[in-house]
Amino acid sequence: MARYNAKESEQRWQAAWAVRDVFAAGRNPGRPKSYVLEMFPYPSGRIHMGHVRNYTMGDVLARFRHAQGYDVLHPMGWDAFGLPAENAAREKGVNPRDWTYANIEAMRSELQAMGLAIDWSREFATCDPAYYSQQQKLFVDFYKAGLVYRAEADVNWDPVDGTVLANEQVIEGRGWRSGALVERRKLAQWFFRITGYADELLAALDQLERWPEKVRLMQKNWIGRSEGLEFRFDLSNGGSVDVFSTRPDTLFGASFVALSPDHPLTEQLAARDTALTEFVAECGRLGTAEEAIETAEKLGYDTGLTAAHPLDPAWKLPVYVANFVLMAYGTGAIFGCPAHDQRDLEFARKYKLPVLPVVIPEGADPKQFRVGDEAYTGPGKLANSRFLDGLDVAAAKEEVRLRLEAEGRGRAVVQYRLRDWLVSRQRYWGCPIPMIHCAECGIHPVPESELPVLLPDDVRFDLPGNPLDHHPTWKHATCPQCGKPALRDTDTLDTFVDSSWYFVRFCNTAAPQPVDREAARHWLPVDQYIGGIEHAILHLLYARFFTRALKRLGYVDIDEPFAGLFTQGMVCHETYRDRTGQWLLPEEVEKVDGVARLRGTDEPVETGPSEKMSKSKKNVIAPEAIIDVYGADTIRWFMLSDTPPERDIEWTEGGAEGCWRFVQRVYRLVTEMEIAEPAGAEITETVSGPALELRRATHRAISWVTEDLEALRFNRAVARIYELANAVSATPADVPDAVRRESLETLVKLIGPMMPHLAESCWEALGHKSLLVEERWPIADPGLVRADTITIAVQVDGKRRGEIAIARGADDDLVKASALALDGVARALGGKTPRRVIVVPERIVNIVT
RNA sequence: GCGGGCGUGGCGAAAUGGUAGACGCAACGGACUUAAAAUCCGUAGGGGCGAGAGCCCUGUGCCGGUUCAAGUCCGGCCGCCCGCACCA
Numbered sequence: 063m064a065r066y067n068a069k070e071s072e073q074r075w076q077a078a079w080a081v082r083d084v085f086a087a088g089r090n091p092g093r094p095k096s097y098v099l100e101m102f103p104y105p106s107g108r109i110h111m112g113h114v115r116n117y118t119m120g121d122v123l124a125r126f127r128h129a130q131g132y133d134v135l136h137p138m139g140w141d142a143f144g145l146p147a148e149n150a151a152r153e154k155g156v157n158p159r160d161w162t163y164a165n166i167e168a169m170r171s172e173l174q175a176m177g178l179a180i181d182w183s184r185e186f187a188t189c190d191p192a193y194y195s196q197q198q199k200l201f202v203d204f205y206k207a208g209l210v211y212r213a214e215a216d217v218n219w220d221p222v223d224g225t226v227l228a229n230e231q232v233i234e235g236r237g238w239r240s241g242a243l244v245e246r247r248k249l250a251q252w253f254f255r256i257t258g259y260a261d262e263l264l265a266a267l268d269q270l271e272r273w274p275e276k277v278r279l280m281q282k283n284w285i286g287r288s289e290g291l292e293f294r295f296d297l298s299n300g301g302s303v304d305v306f307s308t309r310p311d312t313l314f315g316a317s318f319v320a321l322s323p324d325h326p327l328t329e330q331l332a333a334r335d336t337a338l339t340e341f342v343a344e345c346g347r348l349g350t351a352e353e354a355i356e357t358a359e360k361l362g363y364d365t366g367l368t369a370a371h372p373l374d375p376a377w378k379l380p381v382y383v384a385n386f387v388l389m390a391y392g393t394g395a396i397f398g399c400p401a402h403d404q405r406d407l408e409f410a411r412k413y414k415l416p417v418l419p420v421v422i423p424e425g426a427d428p429k430q431f432r433v434g435d436e437a438y439t440g441p442g443k444l445a446n447s448r449f450l451d452g453l454d455v456a457a458a459k460e461e462v463r464l465r466l467e468a469e470g471r472g473r474a475v476v477q478y479r480l481r482d483w484l485v486s487r488q489r490y491w492g493c494p495i496p497m498i499h500c501a502e503c504g505i506h507p508v509p510e511s512e513l514p515v516l517l518p519d520d521v522r523f524d525l526p527g528n529p530l531d532h533h534p535t536w537k538h539a540t541c542p543q544c545g546k547p548a549l550r551d552t553d554t555l556d557t558f559v560d561s562s563w564y565f566v567r568f569c570n571t572a573a574p575q576p577v578d579r580e581a582a583r584h585w586l587p588v589d590q591y592i593g594g595i596e597h598a599i600l601h602l603l604y605a606r607f608f609t610r611a612l613k614r615l616g617y618v619d620i621d622e623p624f625a626g627l628f629t630q631g632m633v634c635h636e637t638y639r640d641r642t643g644q645w646l647l648p649e650e651v652e653k654v655d656g657v658a659r660l661r662g663t664d665e666p667v668e669t670g671p672s673e674k675m676s677k678s679k680k681n682v683i684a685p686e687a688i689i690d691v692y693g694a695d696t697i698r699w700f701m702l703s704d705t706p707p708e709r710d711i712e713w714t715e716g717g718a719e720g721c722w723r724f725v726q727r728v729y730r731l732v733t734e735m736e737i738a739e740p741a742g743a744e745i746t747e748t749v750s751g752p753a754l755e756l757r758r759a760t761h762r763a764i765s766w767v768t769e770d771l772e773a774l775r776f777n778r779a780v781a782r783i784y785e786l787a788n789a790v791s792a793t794p795a796d797v798p799d800a801v802r803r804e805s806l807e808t809l810v811k812l813i814g815p816m817m818p819h820l821a822e823s824c825w826e827a828l829g830h831k832s833l834l835v836e837e838r839w840p841i842a843d844p845g846l847v848r849a850d851t852i853t854i855a856v857q858v859d860g861k862r863r864g865e866i867a868i869a870r871g872a873d874d875d876l877v878k879a880s881a882l883a884l885d886g887v888a889r890a891l892g893g894k895t896p897r898r899v900i901v902v903p904e905r906i907v908n909i910v911t
Numbered sequence: 912g913c914g915g916g917c918g919u920g921g922c923g924a925a926a927u928g929g930u931a932g933a934c935g936c937a938a939c940g941g942a943c944u945u946a947a948a949a950u951c952c953g954u955a956g957g958g959g960c961g962a963g964a965g966c967c968c969u970g971u972g973c974c975g976g977u978u979c980a981a982g983u984c985c986g987g988c989c990g991c992c993c994g995c996a997c998c999a
Contacts, residue, residue, distance in 0.1 A: 276916075276994080280915090280995080284994095286995095288998075290999080307999060384997095385997085386999095387997085391998045391999075395999095398999090404912085404997090479998055595993085599994090703934090703935065703936095704934080704935055705923060706924080709917095712922090712923075714922090714923090716936055716937065717937095720935065724935090727950095780935080781934035781935075782933095782934080784935070785933080853930085855930035856930090857929085857979085857980070859979080860929095860980045864930095889966090898979065899979095900929095900979050902980095906930075907929095908929080908980060909979090910979050
């Protein structure tokens with residue numbers, strides 16, 4: 063029996079594709095283009111199952127488009143800057159660059175072993191000077207266009223690692239690597255002005271029709287737009303404070319003003335008030351951990367100041383410092399209206415402040431309406447509010463706005479939750495920020511003629527802090543303005559900057575400027591982007607911002623980088639523990655009659671739920687090991703089968719074996735069915751019976767698989783292919799060879815994008831000299847997709863009582879008569895006369911009594 | 912708390928309002944084999960009747976509704992998962 067040798071075949075076909083350079087992104091006049099991209103990997107050292115799933119899906123789409131006659135751009139690169147390389151340097155004494163490039167080598171060969179249809183000529187790593195030097199040019203362009211600015215900001219400072227951390231690197235108030243309590247520090251840092259695009263980024267979400275609704279919603283919430291009024295309270299000390307409110311209509315329900323502990327006025331007051339200083343420190347200690355926030359009591363400190371009500375200067379409100387007021391949102395100060403805001407209510411109850419309802423729900427009596435434990439936030443009519451009484455909420459907001467604007471005391475503003483993007487990192491292994499600080503004349507960009515600013519190789523990692531900063535010579539430069547000695551910026555850019563435009567660079571990786579405008583115009587936007595949901599906000603939002611900024615600078619002419627986005631699910635596996643509770647690797651466990659034991663022993667093993675593969679729980683399977691045993695096609699087929707691509711998939715040994723069996727089965731089908739008809743023969747005769755059935759199954763499969771691949775429903779495409787394989791297996795011997803050849807060649811072509819090596823071997827076994835990868839996608843014959851005899855169910859009162867086989871397009875009366883003639887129908891009717899017979903053509907008959 | 916998603920056989924799952932469970936995994940019965948593996952054929956939601964062909968009842972988290980017809984639409988519960996979270 064012919065056995066398919068995956069290892070041999072895969073190497074052979076990968077070499078054949080490379081020789082013909084079939085995946086080079088060509089540009090042929092008249093052909094449509096398709097840019098297929100998966101999120102590029104961080105070169106951690108080994109590919110994992112998540113990569114395999116991600117790149118398999120993208121590869122299927124790229125190959126499918128290629129077969130359909132598109133010019134396909136399907137590139138690969140490396141998101142190669144970042145902390146792990148530097149940590150490896152600190153821990154193992156290796157150079158971050160050597161470590162990174164060695165990892166890239168290892169991972170590239172693993173990806174190549176998967177047989178990906180990638181244009182490797184466009185490969186680059188973000189740590190290549192050729193890439194980051196272009197990024198430095200972009201940074202300078204951004205700076206000149208006012209898209210970059212430097213400002214003092216409260217940042218997360220890790221005192222052990224001696225660096226700023228991104229918000230996502232702070233876990234429960236501690237640095238993710240050092241475990242040290244993160245401090246808040248005021249530091250001068252570089253920011254990208256993403257908030258300038260907040261409105262555009264929000265509005266354009268509606269146009270991203272081929273994005274998951276979930277991601278659009280997450281971005282919408284993250285941007286967090288709210289409209290309101292910003293206005294001034296005059297204080298008893300002669301000063302004033304601005305507040306922001308989305309509910310200015312409730313102004314007559316105000317009972318206090320509250321400042322953030324970080325508000326400048328708080329600082330000013332604390333300088334002369336040690337009790338306040340202590341209160342502020344206590345607020346700081348409570349931290350930002352989520353549970354702390356959830357359970358934290360509302361705490362306030364009465365400053366002793368009063369604020370004059372903006373609509374009645376005689377009315378004085380107490381001014382508190384309150385722990386729940388955030389400096390980072392609005393103005394860092396609020397007015398409290400306890401009746402209509404839950405937080406304000408809790409605060410008012412604690413400090414015995416008035417709770418006056420000013421919005422009365424429909425039907426309630428303004429004199430009777432009271433607020434208990436829950437603030438009323440719904441609609442209603444204003445009351446207890448002087449000239450606002452009787453207005454609805456919207457009208458009252460408008461009235462208050464007009465009054466305060468007329469007095470020059472307030473203005474309508476739009477607030478966003480989104481903050482500007484802090485891009486400075488006190489780290490070595492990143493793109494140096496090309497700026498020079500001159501003590502004499504200020505901050506200047508490095509002149510273009512002096513770019514790139516290269517990372518030095520001779521750095522020490524045995525000292526805490528930023529290696530660039532304590533390098534003996536690197537930071538010393540000359541001021542481009544006045545020529546005096548000056549200092550380089552020793553910070554590097556957040557690695558999310560690197561990944562915000564790599565997809566643009568792929569259009570022409572050799573361009574001497576950041577973007578080859580002509581190539582970018584041709585290939586962009588990315589038609590289908592595929593990656594994990596974990597990037598729903600950060601990377602995808604930054605890349606959207608970057609694209610708009612690049613457009614403003616004239617580099618690209620699109621607003622949105624990714625026309626289609628698909629977020630795939632995670633790869634999971636059961637977890638195992640031994641008697642002492644230690645995690646076990648799957649290969650340390652064997653199952654005998656469904657009972658898990660430590661391999662080669664009687665030691666019982668506790669099997670846990672299927673969870674995302676992770677090193678900490680040891681429930682990982684190395685793709686390399688699977689490819690080694692079964693080959694790349696088997697692992698690819700597994701990733702596409704059974705589970706819808708957006709859901710989490712569970713890796714099982716049994717499933718992998720099933721896929722392997724199918725690989726063998728297809729090969730057997732092709733090699734064992736003896737076909738006299740030569741390759742390329744046409745079906746000339748009209749066929750009937752089983753031969754016609756096989757032709758129908760073949761063309762239905764083409765139609766369905768094509769639709770499913772278009773919609774990225776890989777699991778359904780797989781099921782359709784199994785159906786076709788089953789139909790081919792069941793073919794009687796007397797079916798003409800030409801028909802059998804058609805079904806087998808179709809099967810092979812449909813499998814092509816998913817299991818490309820197997821498909822090439824089968825194509826060859828069918829007598830072809832060409833490469834399957836250069837063949838066109840099959841086209842279904844519509845006449846064969848639609849059967850001319852169809853089976854429809856017959857119901858009596860909605861219950862199925864039989865079925866009839868009838869010609870497509872048969873007259874309703876004939877359908878009705880055939881249905882009524884069924885034994886089962888007569889039995890169910892039991893002599894009753896039908897009141898109605900509903901015939902839905904080609905669907906169903908329902909007889910109603 | 913707010914927002915979103917999901918509940919279908921032993922498991923992963925299919926199903927434009929129209930025959931629920933396609934397809935796969937696991938399982939069971941049989942064939943082939945000295946034996947095993949591989950392969951092939953067959954069974955299979957649950958319950959019942961029948962020698963059998965087959966027939967009947969019931970079934971998509973729970974309760975109700977719309978409809979000739981509901982896994983699918985509507986209302987109300989229950990459970991799980993994800994995101995955000997003192998955002999004024």
